[in-house]
Amino acid sequence: MYDVVVVGGGTAGVAAAYTAAKNGLKTLLVEKKIHLGGSITSGLVLPVMNSGKSDINRDFFDKLAEEMAKYGAQIDFEGNKGWFDPEILKIVLDKLLTSVGVEIRFLTSVYSVEFDFHKNIKKLFLQQELLSECINKLYSNNSDCLRDVEPKMLLEYLDKIDSDNISKENKRLLEPIETRYVIDATGNCDVGKICGCNFIENLENETQPVTLRFIMSGIDMEKFAAFLRGIDADNEVSPIERIGEEIHLSTAYTWDKGSRWALKPIFEKAVAAGDLTEEDSNYFQVFTVAGCRGALAFNCPRIVKNVDITDITSVSKALIEARGSIFRLSRFCKKYFPGFENAYISNIADDLGIRVSRRIKGKYIYTERDIIEGKRFDNPVLEANYPIDVHSSAKDGSTLKKIGYYQLPVESLMSADVNNLFVVGRCISADFKAQAALRVQMSCFSMGEAVAKYISALRG
Ligand SMILES: Cc1cc2nc3c(=O)[nH]c(=O)nc-3n(C[C@H](O)[C@H](O)[C@H](O)COP(=O)(O)OP(=O)(O)OC[C@H]3O[C@@H](n4cnc5c(N)ncnc54)[C@H](O)[C@@H]3O)c2cc1C
Known part of the structure; x- marks a missing residue:
């Protein structure tokens, strides 16, 4: 208990x-x-x-x-x-x-x-990850021909779980907890x-777009900070601070009116040149990451199409779209921002960001x-x-x-x-x-x- x-x-x-x-x-x-x-x-x-x-x-x-x-x-x-x-x-x-x-x-x-x-x-009846359980079972029973039988056995196994009302034969999968x-x-x-x-x-319109975040590493942060200081001298949207040996910073741009977005002309140029789609440029925000020299965490791409997060098909399309956008954004950074010459995508989130x-x-x-x-x-x-x-x-x-x-x-x-x-x-x-x-x-x-x-x- x-x-x-x-x-x-x-x-x-x-x-x-x-x-x-x-x-x-x-x-x-x-x-x-x-x-x-x-x-x-x-x-x-x-x-x-x-x-x-x-x-x-x-x-x-x-x-x-x-x-x-x-x-x-x-x-x-x-x-x-x-x-x-x-x-x-x-x-x-x-x-x-x-x-x-x-x-x-x-x-x-x-x-x-x-x-x-x-x-x-x-x-509460706790459920262990069915898939990993099934695969374990497959390995122990069919190690020789695993690749051939896997999908069929998986389906049969899942059917069995339904028909047996789960608990009898699959006790290990469902655990009662008081x-x-x-x-x-x-x-x-x-x-x-x-x-x-x-x-x-x-109510209608009470929804917020999802975002798939990512990290780029290998950035020369001194060079990028110098570039930001040049275009955003009053630090309106680009705070920069030296902490110990390292430069830490953040900057942003959105297609909304409001702040004086220092990066606006660069995004407009990239969209006009076909390096980004207009939607790629709807929201851009980056933060350095503690303890990870040369890394920036991106709070984008924000997916402008409505995504129903309870519908796997809708989520799957959003993920594919987002990863395409991540690739374009990374190329864009390398082409337009000093300091990104040797930068690369080091992490892509394994969960969609749901607001x-x-x-x-x-x-x-x-x-x-x-x-x-x-x-x-x-x-x-x-x-x-x-x-x-x-x-x-x-x-x-x-x-x-x-x-x-x-x-x-x-x-x-x-x-x-x-x-x-x-x-x-x-x-x-x-x-x-x-x-x-x-x-x-x-x-x-x-x-x-x-x-x-x-x-x-x-x-x-
Ligand atoms: C794109 C984006 C940007 C944001 N930016 C910021 C920011 O810069 N700063 C900030 O402070 N906040 C930000 N937020 C908000 C904030 O990050 C989240 O709202 C907050 O972290 C949500 O916390 P949570 O505990 O509700 O959910 P989560 O932190 O998502 O935790 C839910 C956990 O439950 C687990 N789980 C889910 N279903 C099950 C299940 N059935 N059984 C067992 N486990 C399950 C998940 O794996 C996960 O570990 C942002 C949010 C988004 C989407």
């Missing part, structure tokens, strides 16, 4: 699991991939955005930054200590979470749940979906009005001032609305339908605009930490 099972070892999930175990709760963390970190590691989403000076529920983030610094994998850029190396983060998270006693189960997700009479989740509380940190509210919970309906998807209907639906009015709550989960950041597929359609400090109540992290189900991360109970401010990593860390503390207070 666990006190807490956290499903999803991403941004919010790692904070929840770490805090729960540190507070003495018997904690299991279930992650479908082979490492922790979620959007940060799988999606290469860097850095943690600055979201104000409050210290409410920031213990996990502070500890993480401290540990990352010990590995030379963290820097403090313009007062923001959330600049991390995403590969080292995988190692540090393993170490940090196991050090407080979190049990971690990789390559595992939730298949189904069992409720008690009070609509509490009593049991728990007192469940925290859904899957980003897409997968546990809520399995439980049949209600979700917040999106918003399913959101749970909670005990409190947090709204844009709450944010704008800076509504106060007794025991806030967080206090932040990150703007309402809505990316749009349409030219000049994106908005970044600056606001004062706002708080979030814990009731927005509680399912309205299932008593012992909490939801943290980008899939919380918030309307579209409020989620657009709350989805940043710092807020997700705080949500995980807050819920774990709340549960440990309930457990006494």
